Amino acid sequence: MDQTKIITGIVKLIRKAETELPEDVIKALKKAYLIEEGLAKTQIATILDNITVSRESQRPMCQDTGIQSFYVSLGVDSPYRAELKQLITSGVKVATKEIPLRPNTVDPLTGVNHQDNTGHYIPHITWDLVSGDKVWITALPKGGGSENMSRLEMLKPGEGINGVKNFIVNAVTNAGGQPCPPTIVGVGIGGGADLAVKLAKKALLRPIGSQHPNPSVAIIEEELISQLNASGIGPMGLGGKTTVLDVNIEVAHRHPASLPVGLVIQCWANRRASLLLHADGTYEVQ
Amino acid sequence: MEYHLTIPLQKDDVFKLHIRDVVYMTGTIFTARDEAHQLMLDLAVDSVPFNPAEMALFHCGPLMKSVKGNWHVVSAGPTTSSRMELFEDRFIAKYSITTIIGKGGMGNRTRQALLKYGAVYAALTGGAGALVADMVDEVLDVFWFERLGMPEAVWLLKVEDFGPLIIAMDAHGDSLYSR
Numbered sequence: 001m002d003q004t005k006i007i008t009g010i011v012k013l014i015r016k017a018e019t020e021l022p023e024d025v026i027k028a029l030k031k032a033y034l035i036e037e038g039l040a041k042t043q044i045a046t047i048l049d050n051i052t053v054s055r056e057s058q059r060p061m062c063q064d065t066g067i068q069s070f071y072v073s074l075g076v077d078s079p080y081r082a083e084l085k086q087l088i089t090s091g092v093k094v095a096t097k098e099i100p101l102r103p104n105t106v107d108p109l110t111g112v113n114h115q116d117n118t119g120h121y122i123p124h125i126t127w128d129l130v131s132g133d134k135v136w137i138t139a140l141p142k143g144g145g146s147e148n149m150s151r152l153e154m155l156k157p158g159e160g161i162n163g164v165k166n167f168i169v170n171a172v173t174n175a176g177g178q179p180c181p182p183t184i185v186g187v188g189i190g191g192g193a194d195l196a197v198k199l200a201k202k203a204l205l206r207p208i209g210s211q212h213p214n215p216s217v218a219i220i221e222e223e224l225i226s227q228l229n230a231s232g233i234g235p236m237g238l239g240g241k242t243t244v245l246d247v248n249i250e251v252a253h254r255h256p257a258s259l260p261v262g263l264v265i266q267c268w269a270n271r272r273a274s275l276l277l278h279a280d281g282t283y284e285v286q
Numbered sequence: 287m288e289y290h291l292t293i294p295l296q297k298d299d300v301f302k303l304h305i306r307d308v309v310y311m312t313g314t315i316f317t318a319r320d321e322a323h324q325l326m327l328d329l330a331v332d333s334v335p336f337n338p339a340e341m342a343l344f345h346c347g348p349l350m351k352s353v354k355g356n357w358h359v360v361s362a363g364p365t366t367s368s369r370m371e372l373f374e375d376r377f378i379a380k381y382s383i384t385t386i387i388g389k390g391g392m393g394n395r396t397r398q399a400l401l402k403y404g405a406v407y408a409a410l411t412g413g414a415g416a417l418v419a420d421m422v423d424e425v426l427d428v429f430w431f432e433r434l435g436m437p438e439a440v441w442l443l444k445v446e447d448f449g450p451l452i453i454a455m456d457a458h459g460d461s462l463y464s465r
Contacts, residue, residue, distance in 0.1 A: 113435035
């Protein structure tokens with residue numbers, strides 16, 4: 001009984017993420033509308049119209065409903081800890097039919113479509129263990145067009161923070177209109193190759209306008225926002241003042257010989273939603 | 287300038303368009319992404335079950351829904367056009383394409399093909415899938431669905447006042463992306 005209810009909750013979570021853009025993103029887009037003119041303004045206007053149609057019709061805002069990814073903070077005393085992975089996977093399958101979602105998982109070698117948005121390692125779930133009996137599940141469906149612009153660079157430590165900034169500015173500039181700007185740029189500095197990219201994606205979960213708690217990192221975020229918006233790429237690469245809505249950086253300690261930098265770009269449709277699951281099987285979608 | 291045009295675009299339509307023009311189009315469009323491009327380049331022109339020259343090419347992998355055996359568009363924004371740069375010049379030549387609709391822009395090979403064969407690349411706002419779906423009057427047909435799957439199949443869509451489309455690469459060799 002609980003299982004069916006929780007699967008329904010997962011479907012609601014995915015539906016919210018796919019059809020209702022978070023308020024912080026809408027606010028940033030409305031601000032962009034005010035400062036843009038000409039073709040750039042038409043692009044932001046169309047995006048804002050689309051957001052309204054999507055929310056009112058409950059149809060996915062973008063046909064690319066993404067690869068289904070989830071970030072889970074799992075309370076170690078939750079009675080659902082053993083079956084949660086299965087429940088999320090079942091939720092993805094039901095959501096694919098009910099919402100519907102575009103079947104977006106294909107065999108990596110043959111290209112044959114799995115039809116239900118699941119497959120090897122997918123849905124992709126990042127687990128974090130916390131105390132207590134509650135579970136927080138955040139959905140971050142990620143489109144392919146922006147994901148294709150992801151980069152990893154293993155800089156020499158001697159290149160320093162300027163090397164990091166140059167790499168990010170060059171990569172985002174070269175991506176041009178392809179990742180559907182205005183984008184949200186996630187950056188991971190440090191760790192190793194895998195952790196740098198993982199942190200870059202995790203940075204996309206932060207609300208737009210938030211700053212890194214370390215002031216030295218927050219300054220780099222601000223500098224990158226200014227530099228990228230001065231590039232002139234603009235909405236959809238057609239020229240304008242708004243190339244990025246935000247730059248979020250996450251950092252990890254690194255090996256003295258390595259300076260890894262991960263970059264993950266998110267399209268303007270920074271779709272995310274969260275579900276809080278209580279120990280008694282009730283839940284709230286936020 | 288703003289134009290309301292009928293698909294297929296005639297040559298004088300194509301040549302009067304310049305980058306930055308805003309266009310709304312009415313007629314039939316067909317979707318084709320990477321796999322459909324490859325497949326159609328392998329096939330003989332007369333074995334393709336529709337006439338691409340009568341339509342606009344739409345870089346799109348739509349989200350569709352079948353209700354009682356009839357297909358409906360749920361969400362259908364453009365996909366990243368640069369993936370098709372690999373073969374678009376040959377595709378334009380082989381199928382007499384005059385109009386490409388996509389997002390994010392294309393490269394120099396396509397720019398030169400647009401100039402050589404007289405065609406335009408029009409940008410549609412990326413991610414605006416729910417809005418675009420409302421501009422589709424009818425799903426006319428689908429080809430290679432079993433073989434390619436929903437996003438890669440070729441869908442024939444009847445559209446009305448499809449836009450706003452921004453002419454981003456024109457038949458005179460100009461491109462908004464190469465500045």
